[in-house]
Amino acid sequence: MKKILVVEDNIDIHNIIEELLSKEGFIISSAYSGTEALLLLEKQKFDLILLDLMLPAMSGEEIIKKVNHIPIIVLSAKCSSDDKVNCLLSGANDYITKPFDGKELLARIEVQLRQKYKSDSMEPLKYKELELLLDNHTLLVHNQKVNLTKTEYAIIKNLLLNRNQVMTKNKLLESISMDTEDCDENSLRVHISNLRKKIRDYTENEYIESIWGIGFKIKE
Amino acid sequence: MKKILVVEDNIDIHNIIEELLSKEGFIISSAYSGTEALLLLEKQKFDLILLDLMLPAMSGEEIIKKVNHIPIIVLSAKCSSDDKVNCLLSGANDYITKPFDGKELLARIEVQLRQKYKSDSMEPLKYKELELLLDNHTLLVHNQKVNLTKTEYAIIKNLLLNRNQVMTKNKLLESISMDTEDCDENSLRVHISNLRKKIRDYTENEYIESIWGIGFKIKE
DNA sequence: GAAATTGTTAAGAATTTGTTAAGATTTATT
DNA sequence: AATAAATCTTAACAAATTCTTAACAATTTC
Numbered sequence: 001m002k003k004i005l006v007v008e009d010n011i012d013i014h015n016i017i018e019e020l021l022s023k024e025g026f027i028i029s030s031a032y033s034g035t036e037a038l039l040l041l042e043k044q045k046f047d048l049i050l051l052d053l054m055l056p057a058m059s060g061e062e063i064i065k066k067v068n069h070i071p072i073i074v075l076s077a078k079c080s081s082d083d084k085v086n087c088l089l090s091g092a093n094d095y096i097t098k099p100f101d102g103k104e105l106l107a108r109i110e111v112q113l114r115q116k117y118k119s120d121s122m123e124p125l126k127y128k129e130l131e132l133l134l135d136n137h138t139l140l141v142h143n144q145k146v147n148l149t150k151t152e153y154a155i156i157k158n159l160l161l162n163r164n165q166v167m168t169k170n171k172l173l174e175s176i177s178m179d180t181e182d183c184d185e186n187s188l189r190v191h192i193s194n195l196r197k198k199i200r201d202y203t204e205n206e207y208i209e210s211i212w213g214i215g216f217k218i219k220e
Numbered sequence: 221m222k223k224i225l226v227v228e229d230n231i232d233i234h235n236i237i238e239e240l241l242s243k244e245g246f247i248i249s250s251a252y253s254g255t256e257a258l259l260l261l262e263k264q265k266f267d268l269i270l271l272d273l274m275l276p277a278m279s280g281e282e283i284i285k286k287v288n289h290i291p292i293i294v295l296s297a298k299c300s301s302d303d304k305v306n307c308l309l310s311g312a313n314d315y316i317t318k319p320f321d322g323k324e325l326l327a328r329i330e331v332q333l334r335q336k337y338k339s340d341s342m343e344p345l346k347y348k349e350l351e352l353l354l355d356n357h358t359l360l361v362h363n364q365k366v367n368l369t370k371t372e373y374a375i376i377k378n379l380l381l382n383r384n385q386v387m388t389k390n391k392l393l394e395s396i397s398m399d400t401e402d403c404d405e406n407s408l409r410v411h412i413s414n415l416r417k418k419i420r421d422y423t424e425n426e427y428i429e430s431i432w433g434i435g436f437k438i439k440e
Numbered sequence: 441g442a443a444a445t446t447g448t449t450a451a452g453a454a455t456t457t458g459t460t461a462a463g464a465t466t467t468a469t470t
Numbered sequence: 471a472a473t474a475a476a477t478c479t480t481a482a483c484a485a486a487t488t489c490t491t492a493a494c495a496a497t498t499t500c
Contacts, residue, residue, distance in 0.1 A: 081321040088327040093335070094314070101301040107308040115313070115335055135385040137434050149488055150433035185446095187490055193447055210446065212498065369477055405456095407479055413458055430457065432487060 002047040002113055003027045007037040007063070008075070009055050013098070017050065017075075020102050021109075034058025038066065048112055050075055051092070053083070064091045071112040075100060125160045127218060129203050132160055141202035151176050152195045155188075159208065159218050168215040192216065222267040222333055223247045227257040227283070228295070229275055233318070237270060237295075240322050241329075254278025258286065268332055270295055271312070273303070284311045291332040295320060345380045347438060349423050352380055361422035371396055372415045375408075379428065379438050388435040412436060 031037035034055045053060035053076040079097040125132040131140040209219040251257035254275045273280035273296040299317040345352040351360040429439040
């Protein structure tokens with residue numbers, strides 16, 4: 001779920017944009033002035049900014065220069081070539097003139113998010129106190145690093161990825177020893193025991209639930 | 221010096237674009253049909269593609285779907301919202317309608333190149349005591365030059381570029397021996413051992429961490 | 441309460457990693 | 471073209487880590 005900051009002082013336009021984006025499942029934050037936008041940017045992380053240029057208190061151009069690492073799409077009534085060039089060269093990623101077409105706006109948002117996340121690292125898998133950093137092969141409990149072996153990592157990754165399902169013993173074994181037919185239930189039990197013990201070092205809560213006769217799952 | 225492929229069948233427009241871009245110092249390759257474009261793409265590497273949609277032999281839309289990893293700006297007379305959305309969603313990064321403004325085109329090209337190359341800029345890669353001078357192929361530890369072989373340099377560059385990720389052994393091997401299938405884990409281990417020893421000559425700290433069963437990463 | 445399943449523990453087997461040195465290969469130099 | 475220098479690969483062994491095995495305890499189901 002991507003978070004988008006909409007910076008636009010005209011309430012009618014603001015509402016139109018908000019409705020359009022909400023329908024697509026984006027999470028919207030609203031700013032009605034430049035200074036408000038900066039305040040929000042300090043507090044939270046956004047995946048994209050939709051920015052009007054003519055704002056009270058602080059112009060869109062100034063915001064562009066202050067923002068780094070977040071893609072910006074300018075949405076402006078100013079349609080002169082100079083305005084566009086100026087914004088694009090000083091850091092904006094796209095420039096759309098009003099009145100705009102909803103579908104086109106959505107497509108251009110898609111382009112920016114696509115660009116950002118193809119290079120970016122994978123999103124971590126979070127569940128309550130657990131956080132699995134996929135590109136780091138690291139499990140955090142309460143933001144503390146837990147040292148896992150390759151197999152333990154594979155197990156917790158599988159459970160977290162299928163959080164609402166029961167993972168049968170066989171499925172877990174498959175995912176652990178991809179090719180080898182060493183599949184041994186006893187061994188799996190030991191791994192899960194060790195994994196539980198390691199997690200228990202950092203929290204009181206039990207996260208791995210045994211489903212008698214079937215397998216394991218993440219406790220709800 | 222960036223290389224741009226211009227795909228446009230109208231010779232007048234083609235010449236205008238070519239002149240505009242040449243003045244800016246870009247290196248231009250010209251294709252006057254879709255099939256010609258594909259042939260050129262197989263032969264050389266480009267940094268950007270300027271693409272007309274209505275082409276002989278193969279449409280621009282088809283090319284968009286075949287191209288990966290190279291930013292595409294569509295330059296088209298088709299100005300319907302559906303055309304834009306279609307292209308953007310199937311892989312184009314920007315869409316400019318004809319007639320276009322030269323300065324705006326240049327600015328939008330700038331945006332695409334900026335995005336692509338912001339990651340591998342020539343800025344030195346710094347991390348604690350380490351500093352990798354990319355344009356110099358030099359590693360400094362405590363501002364002292366460390367003599368690295370080509371392979372050792374490739375390894376430390378990869379690790380530093382992906383500082384927060386674990387680099388799997390395979391990924392490292394790929395980046396070392398781009399084409400050759402000599403991929404040998406044993407060899408990689410020796411290189412890393414040598415690299416560690418060289419760094420150890422200049423500092424007490426260990427920088428390369430082994431992730432058992434997975435690969436290596438820069439120690440936090 | 442008996443049978444089946446799951447949990448824990450510890451030892452040694454197996455795997456992976458680190459280091460070294462010798463031989464092969466590539467690159468530079470005369 | 472031949473030699474020297476540097477780099478890379480291979481192989482062997484030591485060290486570290488992880489995995490499996492097996493025995494026994496605890497728990498659940500019927």
